[in-house]
Amino acid sequence: MKRGESRTGVIAGVGESDIGKLPEMSGLALNAQAAERALRDAGLTFADVDGLLTAYTLTEPYFMLGTVMAEYLGLKPRYCASVSAGGASPGIMLRHALEAVASGACEVVLICAGENRATGLGRDAAVSALSVVGHPAHESPYGVLIPALYALVAQRYMHEWGVTREALAAVSVSARANAAMHPNAHMRTPIAMRDVLDAKPVADPLGLLDCCLISDAAGAIVVTRADRARRAGRPPVWVAGLGEAHTHEHLVAAPSLTSFGSAESGRRAYEQAGIGPGDVDFAWLYDCFSIVPLIEAEELGLAPRGQAGELFLSGASRFDGRLPINTDGGLLSHAQAGAGGGIFGFVEAVRQLRGECGPRQVRRHGVALVHNEGGVMSSHVTAILAADGAL
Amino acid sequence: MNESLGLPFQSPDARPFWEGAAQKRLRLQRCTGCGRARFPAAWLCPHCHASGGEWFDARPQGRVHSWTIVRRAANPAWRERVPYVLAIVDMADGVRMMGNVLGADALEVAIGDPVEVCFEERGALRVPQFRKVAA
Numbered sequence: 001m002k003r004g005e006s007r008t009g010v011i012a013g014v015g016e017s018d019i020g021k022l023p024e025m026s027g028l029a030l031n032a033q034a035a036e037r038a039l040r041d042a043g044l045t046f047a048d049v050d051g052l053l054t055a056y057t058l059t060e061p062y063f064m065l066g067t068v069m070a071e072y073l074g075l076k077p078r079y080c081a082s083v084s085a086g087g088a089s090p091g092i093m094l095r096h097a098l099e100a101v102a103s104g105a106c107e108v109v110l111i112c113a114g115e116n117r118a119t120g121l122g123r124d125a126a127v128s129a130l131s132v133v134g135h136p137a138h139e140s141p142y143g144v145l146i147p148a149l150y151a152l153v154a155q156r157y158m159h160e161w162g163v164t165r166e167a168l169a170a171v172s173v174s175a176r177a178n179a180a181m182h183p184n185a186h187m188r189t190p191i192a193m194r195d196v197l198d199a200k201p202v203a204d205p206l207g208l209l210d211c212c213l214i215s216d217a218a219g220a221i222v223v224t225r226a227d228r229a230r231r232a233g234r235p236p237v238w239v240a241g242l243g244e245a246h247t248h249e250h251l252v253a254a255p256s257l258t259s260f261g262s263a264e265s266g267r268r269a270y271e272q273a274g275i276g277p278g279d280v281d282f283a284w285l286y287d288c289f290s291i292v293p294l295i296e297a298e299e300l301g302l303a304p305r306g307q308a309g310e311l312f313l314s315g316a317s318r319f320d321g322r323l324p325i326n327t328d329g330g331l332l333s334h335a336q337a338g339a340g341g342g343i344f345g346f347v348e349a350v351r352q353l354r355g356e357c358g359p360r361q362v363r364r365h366g367v368a369l370v371h372n373e374g375g376v377m378s379s380h381v382t383a384i385l386a387a388d389g390a391l
Numbered sequence: 392m393n394e395s396l397g398l399p400f401q402s403p404d405a406r407p408f409w410e411g412a413a414q415k416r417l418r419l420q421r422c423t424g425c426g427r428a429r430f431p432a433a434w435l436c437p438h439c440h441a442s443g444g445e446w447f448d449a450r451p452q453g454r455v456h457s458w459t460i461v462r463r464a465a466n467p468a469w470r471e472r473v474p475y476v477l478a479i480v481d482m483a484d485g486v487r488m489m490g491n492v493l494g495a496d497a498l499e500v501a502i503g504d505p506v507e508v509c510f511e512e513r514g515a516l517r518v519p520q521f522r523k524v525a526a
Binding site for chain 2: 124127128131135136137138139140141142143144145147148151152153154155156159200201202203204205206250251252253254257
């Protein structure tokens with residue numbers, strides 16, 4: 001990649017905490033563990049960090065999480081903020097970090113996100129806390145929970161584009177098959193389509209296995225200038241394109257339930273990277289519910305409208321398939337811990353691009369697409385990541 | 392009726408909406424600039440950004456745009472109601488609203504079904520809800 005290496009931010013390291021049900025770990029501790037691992041991965045230390053970005057937490061009573069995290073980690077950054085955009089937060093933080101490094105505002109940005117959502121909150125409390133995503137006057141009073149909001153999206157999308165129930169189930173089956181190859185994934189026991197179809201119903205058409213996990217987990221990304229990443233001994237991973245689109249927050253105000261901002265965020269990312277969907281070697285698509293990767297794959301041009309199910313039904317989405325998707329198992333099987341959900345897409349993509357994934361290594365690993373989504377299909381970030389020298 | 396089902400947040404933006412609901416009237420806001428109805432209520436029009444707006448008695452009819460049957464509720468008050476229908480409705484005046492479809496035939500809901508607004512008591516307030524009507 002011909003770019004000014006001293007003026008361009010890259011991903012220098014990634015890390016993830018232990019994942020699962022970890023009652024001995026606080027949310028901040030999970031972030032610290034992920035941060036320590038990401039810095040070690042980058043060949044850097046906490047002393048090198050002069051920028052810090054984090055998101056928010058539902059499990060611990062901290063208001064300004066950016067400076068709370070800085071205090072906990074023993075950092076006195078010159079660049080620090082907390083971003084609140086749900087599952088889209090990590091992608092947004094990545095953009096801010098890249099721009100901060102490119103502008104010279106700081107040199108090494110630590111991005112971290114995640115929380116102890118499994119043991120610090122519990123399932124019912126988590127589902128209940130998340131009902132705040134509904135509009136407080138015109139949605140929440142109607143018994144809204146997040147799966148129900150996504151079920152409304154699923155029902156209309158399936159009606160409009162002919163997507164089948166089996167296509168949704170195939171997304172969950174594929175995620176679990178990939179997670180089985182990941183040593184740190186929360187759920188690794190393989191499941192079959194029948195298991196998904198017969199799972200306890202939550203909100204039609206979604207059943208329990210169409211819904212993401214609730215995990216204790218955090219992830220971290222280290223962004224610095226390309227020359228500095230190289231000096232630390234790591235091949236940089238390039239962010240060749242990054243596009244955002246924010247179309248609404250509440251479903252009653254969504255422009256559509258059948259086309260979303262991911263088409264626009266994807267277009268912007270492809271354009272900046274100078275590539276098209278056909279150049280993507282593997283993808284990580286935000287999968288809080290099984291319907292979502294289907295919509296994203298179609299909006300991002302990885303499959304024709306209404307036909308993304310084929311990617312998952314055919315096995316193309318497996319780590320050894322034609323277009324590997326969510327090779328870590330995604331939110332459905334690897335980890336979901338609030339704002340940390342989307343960060344694992346970057347962790348996995350970087351590891352795959354560097355060819356470090358051992359038995360689950362994808363064959364072609366030059367160009368990755370990572371998509372984060374927040375709210376109810378509200379905020380979208382698409383990033384095109386490239387291995388050093390690939391683009 | 393049951394306050395534990397949740398009380399709507401009362402924004403000053405929407406005061407006429409809730410005053411209307413208390414009288415079992417569906418009142419919506421319309422832009423005096425571009426003429427489009429808007430929902431939720433706001434100080435300015437999200438379409439043309441003109442400030443202000445007028446409140447009018449909206450037609451209480453609509454069609455189901457999407458629906459789900461909720462079978463697991465997180466909150467004990469809603470647990471007593473499962474399975475219940477949550478729907479997004481395309482209202483006759485051009486806005487989209489969310490609510491429960493109530494009534495004995497609610498679980499047979501389908502996209503495109505005609506519905507009309509009814510009101511459910513919630514604490515000292517009334518919230519708009521929906522019931523199916525003949526096409």
